Amino acid sequence: MFKGEVDSLKQKLTEADLNLSVVMKSQQHQQQNNLKLKNPLITASGTCGNGKELADFFDINQLGAFTTKGITVKPQAGNKTPRIAETAAGIINSIGLENPGVDSFIKDILPETKNYSLPILANISGYSKEDFITLAEKLEKREEITGIEVNLSCPNIKGGGMIFGTDPEKVYQITKKVREIYSGYLIVKLTPNITDITETALAAENAGADAVSMINTLSAMKIDIDQQKPLLANTFGGLSGPAVRPVAVRMVYQSFKKLNIPILGLGGVRSGSDVIEFMLAGAAAVGIGTVNMIDPTAGPRIIGEIKEYMLKHQIKNLSSIIGAAH
Amino acid sequence: MFKIIANREVGPGIFQLVLNYDQLPQNPEPGHFFNIKVSQDGSEDPLLRRPFSIFDFDAAEKKIEFVYRVIGKGTKILSNLENGTELDVLGPLGTPFSLNKSGGSIHLIGGGMGIAPLYYLAKKLKSSRQTLYLGAANKAELEFFEEKFKGLGVECHLAAMEEKLEIRGSALVLWLNYLEKNTPDYIYTCGPEKMLAAVEKEALKHNIGGELSVEKRMGCGIGVCLSCSCESRDQDQKNKRACVEGPVFGLGEVILSV
Numbered sequence: 001m002f003k004g005e006v007d008s009l010k011q012k013l014t015e016a017d018l019n020l021s022v023v024m025k026s027q028q029h030q031q032q033n034n035l036k037l038k039n040p041l042i043t044a045s046g047t048c049g050n051g052k053e054l055a056d057f058f059d060i061n062q063l064g065a066f067t068t069k070g071i072t073v074k075p076q077a078g079n080k081t082p083r084i085a086e087t088a089a090g091i092i093n094s095i096g097l098e099n100p101g102v103d104s105f106i107k108d109i110l111p112e113t114k115n116y117s118l119p120i121l122a123n124i125s126g127y128s129k130e131d132f133i134t135l136a137e138k139l140e141k142r143e144e145i146t147g148i149e150v151n152l153s154c155p156n157i158k159g160g161g162m163i164f165g166t167d168p169e170k171v172y173q174i175t176k177k178v179r180e181i182y183s184g185y186l187i188v189k190l191t192p193n194i195t196d197i198t199e200t201a202l203a204a205e206n207a208g209a210d211a212v213s214m215i216n217t218l219s220a221m222k223i224d225i226d227q228q229k230p231l232l233a234n235t236f237g238g239l240s241g242p243a244v245r246p247v248a249v250r251m252v253y254q255s256f257k258k259l260n261i262p263i264l265g266l267g268g269v270r271s272g273s274d275v276i277e278f279m280l281a282g283a284a285a286v287g288i289g290t291v292n293m294i295d296p297t298a299g300p301r302i303i304g305e306i307k308e309y310m311l312k313h314q315i316k317n318l319s320s321i322i323g324a325a326h
Numbered sequence: 327m328f329k330i331i332a333n334r335e336v337g338p339g340i341f342q343l344v345l346n347y348d349q350l351p352q353n354p355e356p357g358h359f360f361n362i363k364v365s366q367d368g369s370e371d372p373l374l375r376r377p378f379s380i381f382d383f384d385a386a387e388k389k390i391e392f393v394y395r396v397i398g399k400g401t402k403i404l405s406n407l408e409n410g411t412e413l414d415v416l417g418p419l420g421t422p423f424s425l426n427k428s429g430g431s432i433h434l435i436g437g438g439m440g441i442a443p444l445y446y447l448a449k450k451l452k453s454s455r456q457t458l459y460l461g462a463a464n465k466a467e468l469e470f471f472e473e474k475f476k477g478l479g480v481e482c483h484l485a486a487m488e489e490k491l492e493i494r495g496s497a498l499v500l501w502l503n504y505l506e507k508n509t510p511d512y513i514y515t516c517g518p519e520k521m522l523a524a525v526e527k528e529a530l531k532h533n534i535g536g537e538l539s540v541e542k543r544m545g546c547g548i549g550v551c552l553s554c555s556c557e558s559r560d561q562d563q564k565n566k567r568a569c570v571e572g573p574v575f576g577l578g579e580v581i582l583s584v
Binding site: 095241296 | 363370371372373374375416542543544545546548549550551552553554555556557564565570583
């Protein structure tokens with residue numbers, strides 16, 4: 001029996017009755033460490049700048065949480081251009097983690113986030129275990145941020161990123177180190193460029209991650225047939241957008257029963273229906289990424305669409321559908 | 327809401343798109359661009375919007391004009407849209423040309439569709455003595471623009487790669503023929519990046535200031551994705567986003583690909 005049907009036998013729900021909030025539990029077994037979201041929408045790193053770009057279009061406090069653009073220990077200029085290619089229902093990017101470095105992030109970017117009342121998650125990337133340690137140390141006790149997302153899956157930087165994310169042992173080691181240092185909410189972002197994502201997801205859980213996010217982009221390329229050369233200056237990039245969504249939903253579904261920690265599902269979400277699909281597969285929260293590049297006001301629109309679904313199916317608590325497709 | 331009131335071919339594969347709008351967050355300035363969703367009815371292909379520099383603007387009539395060339399899937403779809411079609415349009419976006427050089431002698435140098443942002447600019451710079459150096463593949467591609475600029479009283483010099491007009495060659499070569507004897511106070515240029523780099527080099531060599539508008543492959547157009555980053559020439563400065571700090575840059579401000 002579909003969960004919504006139970007509720008529908010009772011009095012008909014109106015919009016005021018709907019509860020979109022979700023709680024992403026922490027492994028640290030203390031309630032104050034849980035990540036409480038007023039709705040499951042979390043911006044995906046690197047698709048929303050650092051808040052103020054989207055804030056021109058709507059009040060970003062309407063979202064569940066905000067993830068900042070990935071930062072590294074030192075400033076990075078990023079890859080050469082072209083950095084983006086388009087493909088059917090998707091884009092391939094190779095930005096290469098252009099960012100001002102963690103010190104400038106703390107000095108210049110974090111103070112701006114004080115204007116927001118929603119939880120801020122800082123996405124961090126590194127080339128070595130030591131990089132992640134440095135980043136965790138610098139961000140520990142920063143009251144502006146509620147948590148960090150450890151990017152073990154960037155396909156666009158050499159000698160780091162995805163290389164860690166494809167090896168469960170390395171995922172375990174880095175996560176464990178970061179966990180020892182960082183006391184806030186800890187999310188590990190996983191790559192789909194692997195045979196079995198549940199292995200790296202479990203490694204993150206066993207090392208103490210509070211949650212995993214999946215998926216980062218799929219390694220991809222496009223060739224300019226007139227120039228007869230790769231279109232991206234970096235040759236390879238990461239595929240995102242609606243094209244990858246079925247892959248991401250499958251991976252969330254596959255991981256849900258094996259994990260005891262919550263999943264932040266993301267990949268090609270464009271609408272409320274897509275958010276629902278991820279949640280039914282087992283995601284406790286859902287990332288919105290590429291869609292922000294096309295529709296800067298996608299966040300509030302999607303929240304409206306989720307409410308429509310809840311009313312249609314008479315679902316009072318959105319969190320009740322997490323994993324319901326199993 | 328934006329509605330198509332004209333979308334007609336004005337040269338081989340070159341279209342003039344005129345939109346009627348209800349309201350805009352601000353009136354566009356020359357050099358601003360708009361990001362147009364070309365896919366219709368929720369289609370996800372193509373996924374990204376297409377950025378177009380403003381060609382002309384009329385606040386009284388609530389009209390915005392663009393001129394574009396059909397190159398790929400997105401512009402092909404756009405060219406098939408009929409009058410009355412409502413479009414999802416974001417803008418004005420980016421940093422426009424500065425108009426404070428008005429009054430002196432100005433050269434406008436356009437290569438191919440790089441002409442697009444220069445027309446509204448020329449209109450706004452009416453008090454200046456303006457000369458246009460425009461290059462394209464052939465005469466047919468240039469006729470529409472020649473007529474428009476002549477209508478503003480701008481002196482036009484035309485070059486084509488496939489046939490001899492004033493010269494057979496590029497806008498750059500054409501412009502260089504005049505640069506020494508008719509040195510301007512300021513220049514504005516738009517076109518392929520290689521052309522911009524060459525124009526910039528010559529202008530700086532002659533101590534002429536100016537601005538250029540880059541044509542970069544963009545993702546979002548609003549500064550979040552960093553697809554269109556341009557490297558600053560000043561090593562101490564951060565990369566500049568073509569969609570926010572640009573597409574208009576001062577000569578020598580960013581490193582152009584050659």
